[in-house]
Amino acid sequence: MKRAALVLIATCVLAAAPPAFAKQDVRAHLERRLPTDARPGQTIRVVWSLYYVEDGRRRPFGASELFVKLRGASKVYGEGRNGRYTARVKVPRRGVTGIRFGLDGIRIVGGVESPAPVYFPLDNDPFK
Numbered sequence: 806m807k808r809a810a811l812v813l814i815a816t817c818v819l820a821a822a823p824p825a826f827a828k829q830d831v832r833a834h835l836e837r838r839l840p841t842d843a844r845p846g847q848t849i850r851v852v853w854s855l856y857y858v859e860d861g862r863r864r865p866f867g868a869s870e871l872f873v874k875l876r877g878a879s880k881v882y883g884e885g886r887n888g889r890y891t892a893r894v895k896v897p898r899r900g901v902t903g904i905r906f907g908l909d910g911i912r913i914v915g916g917v918e919s920p921a922p923v924y925f926p927l928d929n930d931p932f933k
Contacts, residue, residue, distance in 0.1 A: 833906035876903030
């Protein structure tokens with residue numbers, strides 16, 4: 806009897822909990838102009854936000870292991886909170902020719918772990 810009551814309580818709690826927001830619905834937004842004319846080797850500051858839309862309003866998205874990656878360069882982890890992040894990034898040899906924002910993740914298949922980053926669409930991509 807006690808077990809049935811616990812299952813019923815757990816079911817009610819789960820049913821009442823708000824749904825978690827899926828990462829695939831999160832979008833990135835550049836908060837400052839990206840210096841696309843920066844010289845190779847120069848360090849630039851990238852400021853971005855992550856958000857999702859709920860009930861017609863933008864809501865900040867936060868997580869750890871968030872990064873920015875310029876095309877042709879290594880990823881750099883951002884610092885920040887409440888959906889707003891910054892990173893100092895070294896411009897690669899070919900200059901600033903593309904940018905991506907993502908979240909580190911892992912995939913486990915057959916007990917083997919491999920990197921599986923999630924990338925967020927950029928709503929104000931200066932290269933589109």
